[in-house]
Amino acid sequence: MDASTTTKRTRTEQCKHNAQAKSEQKRQATLEALALLKQEHKPVTKAAVAKRAGVSVVFLRSHPDLMQAIEEAEQTRLHTPTALSPDRAKEQVIAALRRRLDEMKQALLKKDVELRQKQREIDLLYGKLAAGSQLTDPELRSALVEALTRLAAQTKKELQEEGNRMH
Structure with missing residues (x-):
């Protein structure tokens, strides 16, 4: 080599x-x-x-x-079961509750907007009804009460349906 x-x-x-x-x-x-x-x-x-x-x-x-x-x-x-620390578990529950609260606030705001729109429609219809009606004042009031009762029942039904959908 x-x-x-x-x-x-x-x-x-x-x-x-x-x-x-x-x-x-x-x-x-x-x-x-x-x-x-x-x-x-x-x-x-x-x-x-x-x-x-x-x-x-x-x-x-x-x-x-x-x-x-x-x-x-x-x-x-x-x-291995991973146990969440008590603080971590509390944080997760709080976060979930906050999300749920935010969702409910959004639903409430939506309903509030819908309610205002319906109230405007009622006011407009009442004004048109009162201005051009041949009915006497008591008859006009009675017709308005009936319309408001129907509207309240319809709104109650919608709120119940919405509540059922959320649960």
Whole structure:
């Protein structure tokens, strides 16, 4: 063997050694990322671990032991009941109640607008009826009371239907 073969072999061995060291660093980073994701109760997926560790998913796939650790961690996370902290649970309930309150406020505003429109229509019709009517004042009042009674019944029915749809 000549000197150039020995040099090449040494360089090759050095490259191999460097690659193994780099791979071991990536493995350690992957294990640390996996531990952090588990500690933070975040989803443990190949993509999440790879991103957190700064490695590629291809790197993970080439290491069956890492893939198994990731799958086991995700299965453990999925099968472990996650109890919400009391504060977190309260926050979720409050947020849901606020959303419901906002929805009800919107429905109330809509009904208020509809009510004003109906009141305007009634006022206009009453004015037209009174101005051009041949009826006496008591007869006109009686007709108006009947119309208002029908309108109230119709509005009550609509409100009940709306209430039934909301529940």
